[in-house]
Amino acid sequence: NSFCTLLVADSSRVVHPNVTKKSRTPQEKHTKHSMLRRSVSRFCAAAAAGGAANAPAEQLVRSVYMDFQATTPLDPRVLDAMLPFWTEKYGNAHSRTHEYGWVSEQAVDKARKQIADLIGASPKEIFFTSGATESNNIAIKGVADFNKANKKHIITLQTEHKCVLDSCRYLEMAGFEVTYLPVQKDGLVDLEKLEAAIRPDTALVSCMFVNNEIGVMQDVAEIGRLCRKKKVFFHTDGAQAVGKVPIDVNKMNIDLMSISGHKVYGPKGIGALYLRRRPRVRVRSPISGGGQERGVRSGTLATPLCVGIGAACEVAGQEMTRDTAHVTALSNQLWNSLSAELSHININGHREKRYPGNLNISFECVEGESLLMGMNEVAVSSGSACTSASLEPSYVLRAIGVDAETAHTSIRFGLGRFTTEAEVAHTAAKCIHEVKRLREMSPLWHMKMDGGEINWRK
Structure with missing residues (x-):
């Protein structure tokens, strides 16, 4: 993106309240703004490289962040505004x-x-x-x-x-x-x-x-x-x-x-x-x-x-239209990839009246915590909350009628402004692989596939 290039090139713009500006040595300037440059480069690498969003999933090195409902990364433009203060x-x-x-x-x-x-x-x-x-x-x-x-x-x-x-x-x-x-x-x-x-x-x-x-x-x-x-x-x-x-x-x-x-x-x-x-x-x-x-x-x-x-x-006001289109496209990509390869999965909550960047999905006959451990290269949240060494199903999922066992199979995928197509593809592939692996080991899954009924105790 153009703003990324601009910030990297002009990240030394810091104005002192006084009229005159104190001169600094090159070393001082480098130290002062190295943090901003690293942050800008990190968050904007995909855009600045041109086409990184379509890079093969195998090229992804860092853990993929898919938890934008928990927190969002600082936009480089925001960091630029904050630094002088x-x-x-x-x-x-x-x-x-x-x-x-x-x-x-x-x-x-x-x-x-x-x-x-x-x-x-x-x-x-x-x-x-x-x-x-x-x-x-x-x-x-x-x-x-x-x-x-x-x-x-x-x-x-x-x-x-x-x-x-x-x-x-x-x-x-x-x-x-x-x-x-x-x-x-x-x-x-x-x-x-x-x-x-x-x-x-x-x-x-x-x-x-x-x-x-x-x-x-x-x-x-x-x-x-x-x-x-x-x-x-x-x-x-x-x-x-x-x-x-x-x-x-x-x-x-x-x-x-x-x-x-x-x-x-x-x-x-x-x-x-x-x-x-x-x-x-x-x-x-x-x-x-x-x-x-x-x-x-x-x-x-x-x-x-x-x-x-x-x-x-x-x-956010400037980017809202673009962000919405971007997140909607990625949400559709993720759901289409998962639903094409996996059966017995469900989006929790209303399908249309929702923010597209939040996908809470239940995977039948898969323990959510096991899926999280298997997807250790992807940062997502489980539908369950671990508190005081005891495992309790999400009260939100229980409130919408999801039984306790199914609530334990739920994963929340959070998409945002800096999520790329490559990250979504990597996440989908990793999730599909782990769900199939866990189901292959699950007696409940094989019972379900053989036509047996599973009565979850609520």
Whole structure:
């Protein structure tokens, strides 16, 4: 890509807040920017080489990254924007008595606008946090606490992220009542049941935009319409959606939305919370301190990280159409390759109403952990979670009606901006080989092929 070549050639562009620029020796310049050059070369090698995306799978040396729902690599353009704020523009954005503080404050304000522009909001509605987990906590606990005098009922889904579910459980211990709505077998919530669950004392509905595990996309606009009609605040966890699908918080009637930096090719440790101003959404902050972020989230802002998430959102807006087409093509390539060679496999969740970069697939009669071990050259996630030395099936898969045994056979494939055709081909070939190998050793598979019935114990 042209931007890769540009960054490699011009990665020494760092501007000091002062008018004059200190001269450096060639060795100092080389040391300062060697990290940027290595990062740019690593992420853009395929594009810069021209045709590397179509290279044979055998030529792939590094482990293939197919876990873009867990985190995304830093886009080189984002790194380029951040670097000066680590080394030269290091002022505290809250220091308003000198130039260093002014420069950082301007950078933070710019980042706030970049995020707002991506989701159709006002910069005054964007509040920086440490990530989507903190944003979810502030949104859910903050709205509940502020409205607890008259409204002590919360609605959420059984398939929400753990930080949302745990926040709701915390509120239950504080005397709130929480309705955990089930979802249908395709992962979508029944809108009629959602509307029926809203009560006069309901303070908030919290519903994830794109599910992190199965990629299902809820009808956020319709949920927002229902909540606005019922005069109930609507919060959505947008960590897996922002920068990947078009979002307009006004048209969708979203009152609060959580955003994560590292899910949109930005840095880790930074996120944002969108809080609507009209009609105004008020929260009681769980963090006490200096009153930064207009009292919503106290604490000194990490200017480089704010710059990073802002730049990532700007790049996401520019690349969204291309990213969507790219990821859709690769998703189709992966599924077509697997389904052509393997029978008894299934995509978990709705086939159409989903983000294409997330493929959660069940492979009958194959243990997911064994498949992961066999695919050690590919970074993917299992549908199971290992906690406290015990193996538990995914609660998301169980919520959509997948039995415990089948849930253990599920693998999540995550595709993204930097995934190549060669990586998908390599992943498919490796997965097909391992599934066939494991099934060949499985008595259950041979029983199934011989016409015997397997009754999984749920």
